[in-house]
Amino acid sequence: MLFHEKVAGLFTFRIKTSDAHVRRYPVIMPSFFQHLSWGPLRTAMRLFCSFEIKGIENVIGLKGGVIIASNHISELDPLLISACLPFFSKHLPLFYVSREKSFYKKSWRSFLLYGGTFFRMMGAYPAYTGLNDYRQALRHHIELIHQGKDAVIFPMGKKYLQREPSKAKGGVAFLARETQSPVVPVLIQGIENFSFAAFLSRKRKLTITFGKPLSSKDIFETVERAVADSERNDCEKAASVLMEKIFQLA
Numbered sequence: 001m002l003f004h005e006k007v008a009g010l011f012t013f014r015i016k017t018s019d020a021h022v023r024r025y026p027v028i029m030p031s032f033f034q035h036l037s038w039g040p041l042r043t044a045m046r047l048f049c050s051f052e053i054k055g056i057e058n059v060i061g062l063k064g065g066v067i068i069a070s071n072h073i074s075e076l077d078p079l080l081i082s083a084c085l086p087f088f089s090k091h092l093p094l095f096y097v098s099r100e101k102s103f104y105k106k107s108w109r110s111f112l113l114y115g116g117t118f119f120r121m122m123g124a125y126p127a128y129t130g131l132n133d134y135r136q137a138l139r140h141h142i143e144l145i146h147q148g149k150d151a152v153i154f155p156m157g158k159k160y161l162q163r164e165p166s167k168a169k170g171g172v173a174f175l176a177r178e179t180q181s182p183v184v185p186v187l188i189q190g191i192e193n194f195s196f197a198a199f200l201s202r203k204r205k206l207t208i209t210f211g212k213p214l215s216s217k218d219i220f221e222t223v224e225r226a227v228a229d230s231e232r233n234d235c236e237k238a239a240s241v242l243m244e245k246i247f248q249l250a
Contacts, residue, residue, distance in 0.1 A: 025144055030093035030123030034082045041076075041083045045206055048199050049190070053084045055210035059091060059184050062213060064148035066091065067179070069172050070186035071246055072154035073161055077188055078124070081152055084208050095144045096124040097153040097171070127171055134174035134235065145179045155239050155246075161192050165243035170235030172242060173219055177235075182213035185242065187249035209249040214242070 045051040059066065070081060082094045101116045119125075125140035135142065141151045153175065155168040176183050190206040198204055223237045 023140075023143055025095070025125075025140075025147070025149070026120075027093055027149075029121040030095065033122050034079070034093045035087065037079050038083050038087055041079055044199075045080075045083075048202050048204075050205040052205070052207045053210075054207065055212075056084055058210045058212050059085065060089065062091075062182060062184070064090060064150060065145045065179070065181050066150045066213070067145065067172065067175055067181050067183045068094070068150060068152045068186055069155055069183050069242055069246065070152065071163075071188055071243075072156055072159050073188055073192040074159065074194055076191060076194075077154070078122070078152060080188065080191070080206075080208060081186060084210070091150050093123050094150050094152050095141070096122070097127050097138070097141055097151060098124040099158070100126045100129060132232070134171060134232070135178065138171055138175055138178075141175060142178055145175070145181050151175065155243055163247050165240040165247065168236065168239035168243040170232055170237075170239045173216075173235040173238035176214075176216040176219055176238075180216060182215060183219065183242065184213050185211040185246040185249060187211070187246050189250065211245065211249050214245065 042051075059068070068081060070077065074080075078094075078096050082092060085091055085094075096119075098114075098119050101114070125144075127141070128137045128139075131137050141153070145151050153172045155172040157169045160167065172183070175181070187209045188207075189209075190204055194204065219238045219242050220234070222241050223234055
């Protein structure tokens with residue numbers, strides 16, 4: 001019998017598991033950075049925006065190991081989601097699904113900050129591309145959820161301002177089915193194309209809405225399965241259904 005290292009708060013302990021692979025995921029640095037940004041971010045948003053958080057009780061009432069699925073319209077989205085939770089929430093720190101470092105080469109700033117050590121310190125682990133295997137691509141996040149940590153995923157796979165559910169990637173649906181964890185849909189509105197001038201103008205209304213948790217059955221039930229459909233096709237269809245539910249939170 002192997003042991004998993006179970007994370008609670010800033011500490012780590014081990015629990016029995018039959019998994020063949022055991023990995024320790026650091027929680028001190030993600031917890032430090034997310035708590036460090038919590039106060040300044042909430043203060044700035046309330047001072048310079050009309051900032052509203054809706055439905056946060058839909059997360060607070062759940063046990064750990066939740067999948068938080070959100071639209072992605074700005075670079076601040078990950079920290080905004082963590083800042084919505086109470087400072088001493090059992091759900092912090094959050095862990096994020098990111099792209100591989102090779103994806104962030106469009107600018108020197110992106111290359112230095114995104115996808116590498118800094119991302120991991122913030123709690124972000126990559127989904128590996130080109131494997132044609134969701135289980136391998138999302139292996140970090142499957143383990144994290146099984147260890148009772150919450151995973152934040154942006155089903156569109158990148159910042160995407162248009163509301164096109166059909167463009168969603170299937171990873172989020174696979175995570176839900178593989179872990180049987182609840183999925184909380186989140187809609188972020190009002191911070192797209194956000195500039196420093198817009199920030200100072202205090203005219204923006206930023207709203208973050210947390211919907212009621214969904215089960216994998218809720219996500220897959222409307223997917224019309226064909227005999228020839230692959231798991232990937234099913235998951236992509238289910239992810240589109242989830243994105244529709246996210247956009248309906250408006």
